[in-house]
Structure formats: C-alpha cells, structure tokens
Amino acid sequence: MRQSTPLGRFWAEFRENRVAVVALVVVVLMSLLAIFAPLISPQNPYDLANLSLLDARRAPGFVGSGGYAHLLGTDPQGRDLLSAIFYGLRISIQIGLAAGLVALTIGASLGILAAYLGGRLESLIMRIVDLQLSFPAILLALVLVALLGQGKAQLIGALVAAQYAYFARTAYGAAKAERGKDYIEAALATPLSGRVVILRHLLPNCMPPLIVVATVQIANSISLEATLSFLGLGLPVTEPSLGMLISNGFPYMMSGRYWISVYPGVALIILIVAINIVGDQVRDQFNPRLRK
Amino acid sequence: MLGFIIQRFLQAVVVMAVMSVIVFCGVYAIGNPIDIVIPPDATQEIRAEAIRRLGLDRPLWEQYFIFIGNLLQGDLGRSFVYNIPVLELIGGRLPATLELVLISVITATVLGVSLGIYAGYRPDSWLAKTIMAVSVLGFSVPSFWVGLILILTFAVNLGWLPAGGRGDTVLIWGVPWSFPTLDGLAHIVLPALNLALFKLAMMIRLARAGTREIMLTDTIKFARAAGLSEGTILRRHLLKLISIPIITVFGLELGSTLAFAVVTETIFSWPGVGKLIIDSIGVLDRPVMVAYLILVAFLFVTINFVVDLVFALIDPRVRHGASA
Numbered sequence: 001m002r003q004s005t006p007l008g009r010f011w012a013e014f015r016e017n018r019v020a021v022v023a024l025v026v027v028v029l030m031s032l033l034a035i036f037a038p039l040i041s042p043q044n045p046y047d048l049a050n051l052s053l054l055d056a057r058r059a060p061g062f063v064g065s066g067g068y069a070h071l072l073g074t075d076p077q078g079r080d081l082l083s084a085i086f087y088g089l090r091i092s093i094q095i096g097l098a099a100g101l102v103a104l105t106i107g108a109s110l111g112i113l114a115a116y117l118g119g120r121l122e123s124l125i126m127r128i129v130d131l132q133l134s135f136p137a138i139l140l141a142l143v144l145v146a147l148l149g150q151g152k153a154q155l156i157g158a159l160v161a162a163q164y165a166y167f168a169r170t171a172y173g174a175a176k177a178e179r180g181k182d183y184i185e186a187a188l189a190t191p192l193s194g195r196v197v198i199l200r201h202l203l204p205n206c207m208p209p210l211i212v213v214a215t216v217q218i219a220n221s222i223s224l225e226a227t228l229s230f231l232g233l234g235l236p237v238t239e240p241s242l243g244m245l246i247s248n249g250f251p252y253m254m255s256g257r258y259w260i261s262v263y264p265g266v267a268l269i270i271l272i273v274a275i276n277i278v279g280d281q282v283r284d285q286f287n288p289r290l291r292k
Numbered sequence: 293m294l295g296f297i298i299q300r301f302l303q304a305v306v307v308m309a310v311m312s313v314i315v316f317c318g319v320y321a322i323g324n325p326i327d328i329v330i331p332p333d334a335t336q337e338i339r340a341e342a343i344r345r346l347g348l349d350r351p352l353w354e355q356y357f358i359f360i361g362n363l364l365q366g367d368l369g370r371s372f373v374y375n376i377p378v379l380e381l382i383g384g385r386l387p388a389t390l391e392l393v394l395i396s397v398i399t400a401t402v403l404g405v406s407l408g409i410y411a412g413y414r415p416d417s418w419l420a421k422t423i424m425a426v427s428v429l430g431f432s433v434p435s436f437w438v439g440l441i442l443i444l445t446f447a448v449n450l451g452w453l454p455a456g457g458r459g460d461t462v463l464i465w466g467v468p469w470s471f472p473t474l475d476g477l478a479h480i481v482l483p484a485l486n487l488a489l490f491k492l493a494m495m496i497r498l499a500r501a502g503t504r505e506i507m508l509t510d511t512i513k514f515a516r517a518a519g520l521s522e523g524t525i526l527r528r529h530l531l532k533l534i535s536i537p538i539i540t541v542f543g544l545e546l547g548s549t550l551a552f553a554v555v556t557e558t559i560f561s562w563p564g565v566g567k568l569i570i571d572s573i574g575v576l577d578r579p580v581m582v583a584y585l586i587l588v589a590f591l592f593v594t595i596n597f598v599v600d601l602v603f604a605l606i607d608p609r610v611r612h613g614a615s616a
Contacts, residue, residue: 131307134596139551143585146573147318223434230436231558231570246440253444254455262444265437276432 013285020281026274030267034090041083046238075248075260085267088242092268095152095241096222099159103221104214106160107167112206114168115175116198129168137162141224145233155234159221170213174206208286215279219272226268242268296604304597311589312363316356319582363586369579373572378583382565388458389557389564391469393549395480396487401542404492408499409526409534415504423496430493435552439486439559446482454479456561483560490552491545498541502534540599547595551588 015021038044075081114125132140144158178184179202187197226243228234230250235241240248242264249260334342343349350358362369368378411420447455458468458479469476506512511533515525554566561567565584572580 131596135592136548136551138555139588142554143315143318146581219432223432227434227436227555231555233570233573246437250440253440254448258444258448261440265440269433269437272434273429273432276428280428 010285014281017281020277023274023277023281026270027278030089030271030274031093033086034093037083037086037090041080041086043080043083045079045084045087075245076252077248081245081259081263084240084245085242085264088240088245088264089267089271091235091239091241092222092225092243092271095156095159095225095235096218099156099163099221099225100214100218102156103160103164103217104167104210107164107169108171108203108206108210110164111168111171111173112175112198112202115172115179116194116202125168126172129165129172132165133169137220138224138227141228142231142233145228150234150236152235152239155225155228158228159224162224163217163221166213166217167210170209171206174209175202178202178205212279212283212286215275215282219275219279222268222275223272293604297601300597300600304593307593308590311593312360312586313356315582315585315589316359317352319578319585359582368583368586371572371577371580373575373577373580378579381580382568382583382587385563385565385568387469388562389550389553389566392480392483392487392556392562392564393546393553395484397491397542397546397549399484400488400491400495400545401538403488404495405499405534405538407492408496409503409530411496412500412503413507413526415500424500427493427496430489435486435490436555436559438489439483439556442482442486443559453482455482458563483556483562486559487549487553487556491549494541494545495538498538499534502537503530506530506533540602544595544599547592550591 014024033040075084110125110129114122141158141162144161145155148154148158184197184201187201188194192200225234225241226246229241229243230247232247234243237244245264246261246268249257249262249264253261359369366379370376371378371381374381407423411423414420443455446453456479458476507530511529512525515529520528550566553562553564554570556562557564557566558570568580569584571577572584
C-alpha cells in the first residue's frame with residue numbers, strides 16, 4: 001500500500017541499496033547525537049568549572065578527576081574528547097545546514113529568475129555565476145572569512161557566498177529546460193500571476209536536481225568549515241567545531257598523542273562520507289537514464 | 293574571431309578592475325594595521341608619523357588610486373611586517389609553491405590516467421572496483437585530514453619521511469629548488485602526495501569515462517581487426533583520443549591546485565606562497581594580502597581567457613554564439 005505514494009515508491013527503491021540505508025542511519029544517528037549533545041555528553045566541555053588541567057592530554061580510558069573514564073581521552077584543555085566531539089558535531093552540522101539552506105534559497109531564486117525572465121538579466125546573472133564557478137570555492141571562502149572576521153554569522157556568510165553559484169547553475173539548467181515545455185506556456189496563458197507560475201509550477205519541477213546538489217553541498221560546507229577552522233580562520237575558540245578540535249590536537253600529534261586529532265577527524269569523515277553516499281543514491285534515483 | 297577576442301579581453305579587464313576594487317576595499321575593512329606595525333608603547337608622534345608614512349591618513353579612494361597607479365608600474369607596495377617590496381616577497385616564495393604544485397599535478401595525471409584507463413578497460417575486475425571505491429573516498433575526505441594522516445603514518449609512526457619544511461635546496465639560476473637533492477625530495481614527497489591525492493580521484497574518473505566510451509567505437513574495432521596488439525591499441529589510439537579532455541582539465545586544475553596549496557603548505561610548513569598568505573592574514577599584513585589576491589585573480593582571469601579562446605578556435609559554435 002505504501003508503494004502507491006511517490007514518497008513510498010522512492011523509499012522502496014532507496015531501501016534496495018543496503019550501503020545507502022546504512023549511511024542514512026549513520027547521518028540520522030549523528031544528527032541525533034548533535035541535537036541531544038547536552039543531555040548525553042558525560043561532561044559540558046565549555047563549562048570551565050568542569051575542566052581540570054591535570055586531566056589534559058590523557059590517553060583514552062583515563063579516569064579523570066570527574067570520576068568517570070574518558071573513553072576517547074582528553075584534549076589540551078582537559079576536555080573529555082567524547083563530549084567535545086558531540087558538541088563539535090552540533091556546531092559543524094548547524095553551520096553546514098545553515099550555509100547549505102541559505103545558499104540553496106539564494107542560488108535557486110537567482111537561477112530560476114534568470115531562466116524565467118531571460119534577456120539582459122539572465123545573461124548578467126549567469127555571467128557572474130559562471131565567473132564565480134571558475135574560482136575554487138575554498139579560496140573564495142578563505143578570502144571572505146579573512147575579510148569578514150571571525151564569528152558564526154560571518155562564517156556562514158562566507159560559505160554561502162562560496163557555494164550559492166552551484167545552486168544557481170543547477171536551478172538555471174533545470175528551469176531553462178522546464179520553461180520551454182508546454183505546461184508552463186499553458187500556465188502562462190491563464191490569468192495566473194508570474195509569481196504563482198514560478199512557485200507552483202516551475203519550482204516544484206526544479207526540485208529533484210536541487211535536492212541532490214543540496215546534499216552534496218551540505219557535506220561540502222561541513223568539510224570547508226572544518227578546513228577553515230583547521231587553518232585558524234573559522235570560528236572563535238570558544239565554539240570549537242570538529243575542525244578546530246583537530247587543529248588543537250595537531251601540535252601534539254608529533255609526540256604521539258594522536259587521539260586529540262584523530263577521533264574528531266574520524267567523526268568528521270564518517271559524517272561527510274555518509275552524507276555523500278546518501279546523496280549519490282538520491283542522485284541515481286532521480287536520474288531517469290539509470291532507471292531500470 | 294577578432295571581435296570575439298576583443299570582447300573577451302574587455303570582459304577580462306572589467307573583471308580584473310572589479311576584483312581589484314573588491315579586494316582593496318575588503319582588505320581595508322579588517323582591523324587597524326597600524327597596531328601591528330608600531331610597538332604599543334610608541335609615542336603619539338611616532339604613531340602619527342607611521343600612519344602618514346604608510347599613507348593610511350588619506351581617504352580610501354585616494355589610497356586605491358595610488359595603489360592602482362603603482363600596480364600598473366609593477367609596484368605592489370611594501371610588506372608591513374618584512375618591510376621589503378611585496379612582489380619580491382611573493383616572488384621569493386613562488387618557486388617553492390610552483391615546485392610543489394607541478395610535481396603534484398603531474399603525479400596525479402600520470403597515476404590517475406593509468407589507473408583510470410585500467411578501470412575503464414576492465415570495468416568488472418576487482419581491482420577496477422577497488423580503484424573506483426577509493427576514488428569516491430578521495431572526493432569526500434577533506435584534504436587537510438589526508439595530510440594529517442600522512443604525517444601521522446609516515447613521519448610520526450614509521451619515521452620514514454620528514455613532516456615539514458623544504459630540506460636541502462640547490463640554487464639554479466639564483467632560485468632555490470628542493471627536488472634535485474635527496475633530502476629535498478624526501479621533504480617534498482608527503483606534501484606532494486597530499487596535494488596529488490586531491491586531484492587523483494578526478495583524473496581517474498575522467499580517464500575511465502573516456503576509455504569506456506572510446507573502447508566501444510569503430511576506431512578500436514578496426515584496430516583490433518587489423519591485428520594490432522591490445523597494448524599498441526591502448527598506447528597509440530586510446531591514449532591519443534582521451535588526451536584532449538585530460539589536457540584541458542590539466543590546465544584548469546593547475547590553477548585550483550595552486551589555491552589548495554594553501555592548505556597543504558600550512559600543514560607541512562612548506563614555505564610557499566600559500567603559507568605566506570595564511571601568515572599574512574594572521575598578522576594583518578595588508579599589502580601582502582592585497583597583492584596575493586590580485587595575483588590569484590589575475591591568474592584565474594588569464595586561464596579563463598585562454599581557455600575561452602582555445603575553445604573558440606576548436607568549436608566555431610562558441611564564437612558565433614558569443615558574437616550574435
């Protein structure tokens with residue numbers, strides 16, 4: 001019976017790929033960990049009263065002054081790494097999602113407007129978008145973060161500016177193809193306003209490719225944010241994302257205290273790879289050429 | 293064709309002008325550079341004198357036009373921190389970056405094309421499947437993380453290779469290079485590998501897709517019918533046919549690898565331009581930041597201009613579409 005709805009059919013097809021299902025479960029689990037981090041973490045890693053420098057840089061399994069074992073060891077400030085990873089996931093996912101969704105909104109609006117209106121505006125918007133796509137996103141984000149300064153809003157702004165062009169290109173391509181089809185011509189011939197045609201008819205038919213790009217770009221924002229934080233250009237030290245945890249541990253790696261960098265890194269990689277696998281499967285399902 | 297060239301050239305000039313304004317104003321907005329240049333216990337007179345000497349007391353637009361005027365004469369200003377001309381500073385760091393980027397891109401291309409051809413030639417073998425699975429990882433794993441793992445494995449745990457720096461260098465035409473010495477080569481392996489892995493995945497996919505397509509064409513069928521050995525077919529015919537897109541991508545990727553060198557150079561303390569820019573951002577060395585960004589913008593605008601021209605030469609639809 002679930003087969004009858006489009007969403008049910010989509011899920012039935014998705015379920016056939018075991019790897020993708022596992023990846024989806026991992027993404028959901030990690031999101032839950034991030035959401036409930038304050039409830040499940042053994043320690044609040046940002047409450048200085050909880051931290052003791054005596055516990056700093058201890059190996060995994062060390063029982064600290066808090067009376068419990070630090071399963072993944074502690075960092076240079078004496079934070080429990082497991083708790084720091086949960087909180088880091090929270091920040092990384094937050095920023096990735098926020099940047100991805102804002103970039104999606106801005107990019108899709110620009111792309112669809114360019115395709116719908118045509119003419120000079122179309123060539124102006126797409127010229128800018130193409131120009132930006134020829135620059136590497138990492139460089140653009142790096143420069144913007146350097147220019148805007150540190151902070152969550154600035155970081156999200158830089159990520160959005162570095163990524164909106166991908167959405168604009170995708171939306172433009174899809175909307176341009178739909179724009180020429182008869183149903184849009186028919187809708188335009190009715191007294192419906194342009195706004196209604198765009199929102200009710202054009203936008204929904206541009207969604208599939210945009211969803212695919214969105215999954216990949218959210219993973220990319222998370223990875224970009226981690227890179228920037230690692231370079232010391234991302235968030236302020238008071239809000240360590242996964243990238244900053246890795247960066248904090250880097251100087252200690254040479255002396256064999258690998259866990260400070262490695263465990264946050266493993267969390268980051270698992271998150272990014274899982275999102276990408278889910279995105280790949282969704283892409284394959286939306287691609288009619290690969291349909292059986 | 294001439295009209296097309298002029299049009300694209302003007303576009304490139306406009307883009308450069310806009311970029312220079314954005315970069316200049318943007319860099320001007322961060323922090324107050326004067327606090328870095330003079331010691332905090334300096335008197336008011338020394339402070340005012342330093343501000344005047346650096347031209348920071350003039351209005352922003354005036355500073356911009358002075359900057360552009362100097363730029364056109366090949367003068368990009370002096371670094372606040374090192375107090376030498378910026379061009380000299382960047383020029384001194386450029387060989388290290390070029391060396392690293394060239395070795396990485398060439399390694400990535402040679403390895404990637406070989407692996408990609410194999411994966412496309414025998415798509416169902418387990419080795420081909422492994423290659424493709426690993427290349428998916430190459431796409432998703434952030435480059436800085438790969439660098440860390442390389443250091444942890446080969447420098448810390450195994451102790452085979454050094455973790456940072458350039459090692460011994462040799463002067464060729466007055467410029468230091470690392471690759472001719474054994475110690476320098478040992479230093480370059482890890483950062484070059486780090487940078488190459490980032491590009492490898494794409495090269496593999498490109499070569500594989502090209503191979504799969506071309507193996508089905510008549511060219512290959514007739515070559516086989518003529519009794520040529522598989523090795524000759526691959527070398528003489530396939531490689532020639534897939535090389536066109538690969539050379540294009542090679543050129544384009546050279547630019548983006550230069551950008552990514554920022555990350556790799558920071559991890560491996562490689563004294564190139566990328567490390568310089570990160571350090572300059574840290575200490576708000578404005579002239580270096582502005583000069584670096586303008587040079588990078590110039591590099592990309594030039595690459596795009598050349599690529600546009602080459603495509604227009606190959607494909608007449610491009611030039612007619614643009615002039616219409």
